[in-house]
Amino acid sequence: MISKLLICAALIASSAAQAQIGTRFPSERKVVKDLVTGTMLTFLTSTPKGDSKIYPTHPQWTSDGKWLVFRSNRVKGEAMAVNEATGDLVQVTEGGYMGMLNLAQKSMKLYFMRATGDSKRVQIVEVDLARLFADSASGKLQKADAYQRICGTTDAQLEAGGDMALDADEEWAYFRTGPAWSAQHLPAGTKIEPAFGPRKMGAGPNGIARLNVRTGEVKHVVSVPFQIGHIQANLYNPGEIVFCWETGGKSPQRTWTVKADGTGLRPLYPEASYEWVTHEAVISKDEVAMAIMGHRPIPGAQGTSGVAAPATGVYGANPGQDDGWGATGTREKPTGLAIVNLRTREMAIAGQTPSGSGLWHVHGSSDGKWAVGDDFSRSVYLIDRKTREMIMLTTGHKTTAADHPHPTFNKEGTRIQIQSAMLSDDNRSMNIVVVPVPEAWLKR
Known part of the structure; x- marks a missing residue:
């Protein structure tokens, strides 16, 4: 009996490891009450399978608002989608x-980069999610190329990589370019920035290029003398990009x-120079949310409310203490949680926790009503x-937890997605969770 169970388990594991696009997995959906706040949390995944959400700089929900796409180790190296209402899990790459992972907001499409045999060339791939979900539900799956299309392959000299961002027009995908290519497009005499801070990051140059997902055409956008981190497109205004100078901490000029x-x-x-700006996210046509951190103690002061939460021993758990x-x-x-207007350039602080690390990863609803943030206590x-x-x-x-909550609104501003280790026995493995905006607030 034991040997049969082991064989069965091995066959299931082997099947998962070789699963094709569109493969379905059993629902893990659970509704759990937060014992401190009373909020009803919808855990769309609830087993330790290495789940993590898309970063707050990018959409989490498909354009129809029904599915959330996320990273997972259910099938190593492949992305998953979960239906918010039913909990159905489907492999989408x-x-x-x-x-x-880039979810189009005008169509049921997913876009991402894929490595090729040449380490300096990458493909940009499109997935037809509408067709995939329909065939997966009917049990009539086809081969991968029925759903996946290669939009284009970058030239090796670009050394493409980093965060990809899909423009609001869903015609162009932006990506980072390497030092050699980027240097060719800098004005003569530009001072190249060295590494900044204790993590020895931030040195340039880097650049941004774009690939047309219909034709495969590639164009250079801009070069800068520093290391580029997150690249995001304004999904409400075509042709507008926000990116950061990445140092692994405080930057000389982050956004x-x-x-x-x-x-x-x-x-x-x-x-x-004294401001620690981080985790910028475009939240509407004209606004970007970001955190101005208050997580470090004031040297020589006593009883300050901004004393940082202690690190936990997990790398990156509470950074900036070094x-x-x-x-x-x-x-x-x-x-605090700052919101900058792209047109007027005015900045306002929406709020800040009275003590502790302060707000850290931030986002806001596109209608301008709400802002959200997490802190070092998660x-x-x-x-x-x-x-x-x-x-x-x-x-x-x-x-x-293996990572931070990273709260991100849906486009209606009614729900927030986070990632959480609340249910994890190992205290590290995370799950995909949806948190509602309170009904009383929505009626305001």
């Missing part, structure tokens, strides 16, 4: 992917914006932008 034709390059929020960042990220100056806070009222939506998501 075959052949692997790299970097960011930047540029047009798709390479014009208009400028700092998004010109920051002071030396070498200078006198930055303290509450000696204004901090608690998630909702802010009414009109009244400045702030409430804790959920807590207890374990500081030992």
Whole structure:
């Protein structure tokens, strides 16, 4: 009997490892009450399968609002989708992917980068999700190329990689270019930035290029003398890009914006040397949310409310506690969840926790009503932008988790997706969770 069970388990594991695009997995959907806040949390996955959500710079839901796409180890190296209402799980890639998963918002399409045999060339791939979900539900799956289309392959000299972003027009995909190519497009005499901070990151140059997903045409956008981190497109305004100077912590100038034709390059929020700006996310046609961190103690002060939460021993759990960042990220100056207007360039602080690390990963609803952020304790806070009222939506998501909650609104501004280790026996493995905006708030 035991040997039969082992054989059965091995066959299931083998099947999962070789699963084709469209393969379905049993629902794991559970509704769990947060014992501290009372919020009803919908765990769309609830087993330790290495789940993680798409980064808050990109959409989480498909254009019809029914499915959430995420990374998972259910099938190693492949992406999954889960139906929010039913909990149905479907594999949505075959052949692997790299970097960011991009969900189109005008069509039921998924876009991503894929490595090729040449380490310096990448493909950009499109997945027809509508056809895939229909065939998966009917049990009439076809081969992968019935659903996946190669939009184009980058030239080796570009050294393409990094975060990919799909433009609002769903015609162009933006991606990072390597130092050699980027240097060729810098004005003569440009000073190349060296590494910055204790993590020895941030050195340039880097650039951004774009590939037309219909024709495969590639165009250079811009080069900069520093290392580029997150690249995101304004999904409400075609041809507008937001990106960052990545150092692994405090940057000399974190946030930047540029047009798709390479014009208009400028700092998004010109920051002071003492400000620790991070985790910018485009939230509407005209606005970008970002965190101005207040997570470090003020040198020489006593009883300060901004004393940082202690690190847990997990790498990256509570970053910025190491030396070498200078006198930055303290509450000696204004901090909190900041929202910058791309047109007027005005910035306003929507809110800040009264103590602890302060808000860290941030987002906002596209209608301008709500903002959301997590903190070092992995608690998630909702802010009414009109009244400045702030409430804790959920807590207890374990500081030992493999990653942070990364709260992100759906486009209607009614629900927030996070990732959580709340149910994990190992205190690390995360699941995909949907948190509702309270009904009383939605009626305001």
